[in-house]
Amino acid sequence: MGHKAPKYVVSGITALGGLLFGYDIGIMASILQMERFLDYFNHPGPLAVGVIVSSLTIGCFLGSLLSGPLADWYSRKRTIMLGALVCTFGAAIQFGSINREMLVAGRFVSGLAVGVLSSVVPMYQSETAPPENRGRMVSLQQWAITWGIFLAFGIDYGCSFIDGPKQFRLPLGLQIVPSIVLLFTMAFMPYSPRWLVAHDYTNDARHVLGRLRAYGHVSAPEVQEELRLIRETISHEREAKDSSYWDLLKFPNRRRTLIGCGMQFMQQFTGINTLMLYAPTIFRDIGLNSIQSIALCQAINGLVNVLATVPAILWIDRWGRRPTLLIGTVCIIIFYLALSLLMRSYDTLADASSQESAIFKSARSTGFASICMVYLVVASFAFSWGPCGWLVPSEIFPNHLRAKANSITTSTNWITNFIVTLLSPMLLHSGGWKLILAFSVIMVANLVVIYLFLPETKGLSLEEMDAVFGDS
Numbered sequence: 001m002g003h004k005a006p007k008y009v010v011s012g013i014t015a016l017g018g019l020l021f022g023y024d025i026g027i028m029a030s031i032l033q034m035e036r037f038l039d040y041f042n043h044p045g046p047l048a049v050g051v052i053v054s055s056l057t058i059g060c061f062l063g064s065l066l067s068g069p070l071a072d073w074y075s076r077k078r079t080i081m082l083g084a085l086v087c088t089f090g091a092a093i094q095f096g097s098i099n100r101e102m103l104v105a106g107r108f109v110s111g112l113a114v115g116v117l118s119s120v121v122p123m124y125q126s127e128t129a130p131p132e133n134r135g136r137m138v139s140l141q142q143w144a145i146t147w148g149i150f151l152a153f154g155i156d157y158g159c160s161f162i163d164g165p166k167q168f169r170l171p172l173g174l175q176i177v178p179s180i181v182l183l184f185t186m187a188f189m190p191y192s193p194r195w196l197v198a199h200d201y202t203n204d205a206r207h208v209l210g211r212l213r214a215y216g217h218v219s220a221p222e223v224q225e226e227l228r229l230i231r232e233t234i235s236h237e238r239e240a241k242d243s244s245y246w247d248l249l250k251f252p253n254r255r256r257t258l259i260g261c262g263m264q265f266m267q268q269f270t271g272i273n274t275l276m277l278y279a280p281t282i283f284r285d286i287g288l289n290s291i292q293s294i295a296l297c298q299a300i301n302g303l304v305n306v307l308a309t310v311p312a313i314l315w316i317d318r319w320g321r322r323p324t325l326l327i328g329t330v331c332i333i334i335f336y337l338a339l340s341l342l343m344r345s346y347d348t349l350a351d352a353s354s355q356e357s358a359i360f361k362s363a364r365s366t367g368f369a370s371i372c373m374v375y376l377v378v379a380s381f382a383f384s385w386g387p388c389g390w391l392v393p394s395e396i397f398p399n400h401l402r403a404k405a406n407s408i409t410t411s412t413n414w415i416t417n418f419i420v421t422l423l424s425p426m427l428l429h430s431g432g433w434k435l436i437l438a439f440s441v442i443m444v445a446n447l448v449v450i451y452l453f454l455p456e457t458k459g460l461s462l463e464e465m466d467a468v469f470g471d472s
Contacts, residue, residue: 006212010189011125011137015144016182017080017117020087022148023175024107024114026276026302028053030156030295033280037168041100046425048100053277054422055104059090059111060118061414067119068245068407076124076192076403079116084183087113088176095173110175119410122394123402127192128212131461135316138394139387143309146382148178149276150302157295194399194462197230205230226461230399233463237400245404252470253401259454260393260405264413266446267389270332271439272381273417274424275374276301281428282374286346286367297371304375308382320458321388322450328384329447332377336440339373342366343433389413395457396465 031037032049044052063083070079090110097103122141129137155171162170190212196205206218206227214220237243248257275282279301280294288294316324346366397405427435455468 007129007133007137010128010212011140013182013185013189014080014121014124015140016178016185017083017121018141018144019148019151019178020084020175020182021114021118022145022150023152023178024056024087024110024148025145025273026149026152027156027171027175028056028107029277030153030160030280030291030298031168031171033284033291033294034156034160034168035291036163036165040165040168041103044100046429050422050425052100052104052107053425054418056107056111056114057414057418057421059108059113060115061111061411061418063112063115064119064407064410064414065115066112066407067116067410068404070116071120071123071195071403071407075195076120076127077186077189079120080124081183081186083113083116083120084179084186085113086110086116087179088183091173091175091179095169095176097172106172113179115410115414118390118413119406120403122390123406124192126391126394126462127194127402128190128208130213131459131464133317134395134462135321135387135391135458136313138391139309139313139316141390142382142387143306143313146302146305146309146386150299150306153295153299153302157292157299160291160295193227194230194234194402197227198234198399202227202231229461229463233466234399237398243400243404245408247401248405248408253397253405256396256469257405257408260396260409261412262449262453263389263392264409265416266449267385268413268416268420269439269442269446270381270385271336271420271436271442272378272385273420274428274435274439275378276305277421278424278428279374281425282343282432283371285428285432286343286370287364288367301375301378305378305382305386308379309386312383312387316387316391317458320456321392322454322456324384325388325450325454326447328380328388329443329450331380332385333440333443333447335373335376335380336436336443339370339377340433340437340440342370342373343436346370392454392457395462396469398466399462 067079070082074082087110090106090113093106093109094103097106122138125138125141126134152171155174159167159170190208191204193205193208196208206223209223209227210216210218210220213223213226217223247253280298283294283297288297312324393406393409424435457465457468460468
């Protein structure tokens with residue numbers, strides 16, 4: 001790996017924030033089907049389930065709004081450490097929950113941390129990565145999210161064999177481990193060189209760039225050139241521009257803001273969190289009965305998510321953002337349409353079948369095909385909208401607005417996530433195939449928006465984004 005090692009270490013360690021993000025999202029999916037959980041919390045209905053799940057996203061929404069001022073004032077690095085600390089407390093509250101209210105409170109606290117981490121981690125990775133590998137470095141965040149989801153699903157499956165309250169308490173408590181690891185390892189990571197220059201720590205920024213780009217040789221030409229470009233850009237921004245939230249709505253930043261918020265909005269309306277969080281409900285509705293079989297299918301779902309993200313990590317800086325998103329969107333549309341038709345067919349066949357009939361066998365085959373379609377939708381999302389949804393907003397904004405802009409774009413993700421996760425249980429309960437069909441229609445709209453409005457940004461430095469968006 002040579003001189004590339006430091007940047008991979010930095011991006012890899014900070015990606016633990018993504019692992020926490022994914023674990024918190026995924027952990028409730030199978031827990032909601034566990035018999036001991038349902039007995040302990042008095043069998044919550046669809047609305048109560050929506051509140052339990054979406055309480056995390058409300059915390060994420062508020063945490064992402066706080067992340068902008070914190071990252072500008074307290075630094076990207078220390079804000080990530082603060083998020084890890086808060087996440088530890090949230091996990092402890094969930095682990096010790098004795099009623100629904102305490103569980104909701106714990107998920108809300110964890111949400112505050114995840115909201116901060118989901119905004120600041122990709123921004124930190126973007127600011128420390130070289131232009132030619134920035135897509136790969138930020139995609140490590142999405143890969144870590146998929147690993148967090150997979151670990152959550154796998155742990156849920158293992159714990160489904162435990163009898164008693166440990167069946168659900170152990171998965172909730174284990175999220176403390178990665179949060180503590182992130183807290184202590186971040187202490188050894190460098191500050192963002194762009195944050196250092198913006199706060200007049202130019203010599204420190206030179207040493208950080210030397211470590212990241214040239215084995216610590218601060219006099220290397222590439223280090224001097226990048227530092228010069230950063231200093232010139234920040235100096236120009238100080239002279240010519242303010243850095244308030246209001247400036248995000250002014251020309252030329254308005255277009256960037258619409259694209260950044262639009263990417264996060266559209267990512268959530270791919271329906272991915274409905275599949276990640278409520279796939280067990282879909283699996284149950286298409287014929288799976290035992291918690292072990294449901295948890296196993298969900299664990300496979302998580303593994304598909306992990307493996308399908310790998311191509312984006314390896315080749316997104318070669319493919320580009322636009323082609324990756326367009327191809328992924330077309331695939332999702334096709335597989336969603338197939339899934340909705342299969343679920344509709346299963347409902348019809350299941351109503352007419354008995355275990356001795358040929359219709360029953362046809363229903364089982366339809367259910368199996370539906371599960372495969374769920375996996376194909378997840379795989380299509382994983383190599384496209386998964387990484388690009390976080391990558392594009394983290395790289396398109398100017399340095400003086402990046403933290404504030406990422407807090408707004410990430411909060412858009414979380415408020416949209418809240419709406420989707422709150423309503424999905426009730427919509428699935430009233431007619432799951434109709435919800436899946438609606439997602440396919442929404443994806444057609446996403447396809448049009450990406451084709452018409454998203455510029456290509458691969459290979460450009462963060463400072464060169466001004467030319468793409470008409471600043472200079």
